Amino acid sequence: xVRPVESGGDLVHPGGSLRLSCAASGFILSHYxxxxxxxxxxxxxxxxxxxxxxxxxxxxxxxxxxxxxISRDNTKESLSLxxxxxxxxxxxxxxxxxxxxxNSNKIYFDKWGxxxxxxxxx
Amino acid sequence: xxxxxxxxSSLSASVGDRVTITCRTSQIIxxxxxxxxxxxxxxPELLIYSASILQAGVPPxxxxxxxxxxxxxxxxxxxxxxxxxxxxxxxxxVPTTFGQGTRLEI
Numbered sequence: 001x002v003r004p005v006e007s008g009g010d011l012v013h014p015g016g017s018l019r020l021s022c023a024a025s026g027f028i029l030s031h032y033x034x035x036x037x038x039x040x041x042x043x044x045x046x047x048x049x050x051x052x053x054x055x056x057x058x059x060x061x062x063x064x065x066x067x068x069x070i071s072r073d074n075t076k077e078s079l080s081l082x083x084x085x086x087x088x089x090x091x092x093x094x095x096x097x098x099x100x101x102x103n104s105n106k107i108y109f110d111k112w113g114x115x116x117x118x119x120x121x122x
Numbered sequence: 123x124x125x126x127x128x129x130x131s132s133l134s135a136s137v138g139d140r141v142t143i144t145c146r147t148s149q150i151i152x153x154x155x156x157x158x159x160x161x162x163x164x165x166p167e168l169l170i171y172s173a174s175i176l177q178a179g180v181p182p183x184x185x186x187x188x189x190x191x192x193x194x195x196x197x198x199x200x201x202x203x204x205x206x207x208x209x210x211x212x213x214x215x216v217p218t219t220f221g222q223g224t225r226l227e228i
Contacts, residue, residue, distance in 0.1 A: 003165065044209065044220055044221070044222050044223040045158075045160075045166070045209055045211075045220040045223070046220065047217055047218045047219070047220070050216075059216050059217070061217050062217070095165070095166065097166075100171075102171055102172040102175070102213075103172065104152070104153070104154065104172070106154045106172070106213040106214065107213050107218065108156040108168060108171040108172075108211070108213055109156070109158070109166075109168060109211075110168050110171075110177065111165075111168075112165040112166045112167070112168075113165055114163070114164060114165045115165070
């Protein structure tokens with residue numbers, strides 16, 4: 001099945017750090033731009049970060065800018081989200097999503113993983 | 123940032139009903155809205171992109187349309203497998219933003 005596969009979620013104390021990983025099942029990760037999207041308990045979807053296929057371009061939501069870093073190593077077919085200075089409001093299910101582009105070069109998410117849970121609590 | 127307002131937040135309907143979910147954006151963004159279905163414990167699934175293009179493998183009872191800044195997702199005849207939460211997403215500008223979600227219940 002074609003699907004991103006997330007890992008690395010855990011319970012972490014406020015102010016702590018955590019690194020999430022995303023692997024590709026059934027497709028070549030390095031061929032696609034990728035994003036992380038999260039869902040806090042009882043809430044909707046919130047886009048977190050984007051990285052281009054080459055890794056040269058990144059964008060972040062204001063809520064995580066300066067604390068989270070998205071990166072990739074295409075030689076190892078790996079994608080990561082480094083999360084530092086974690087806060088309670090970062091508690092969420094984190095999804096890795098594969099990007100495609102339409103005829104107007106706008107991004108949509110055509111494949112999603114099942115998510116990995118991050119809990120920030122003392 | 124472009125604001126996107128989705129309605130209703132929840133909806134009760136029966137098998138066979140026709141259902142419409144609406145998203146309104148804070149400015150004209152042409153056809154830059156996508157629709158997703160999400161069931162608890164599962165990966166979200168893309169239904170429609172570019173406002174009206176059906177993703178491969180999605181049943182044709184799902185359709186999307188746009189008039190100005192109003193985008194609609196319609197399910198022509200509800201099936202038991204369609205009970206889920208639905209989200210719209212604007213892809214016109216960064217940051218991309220999602221609607222608040224519509225929970226579709228029996």
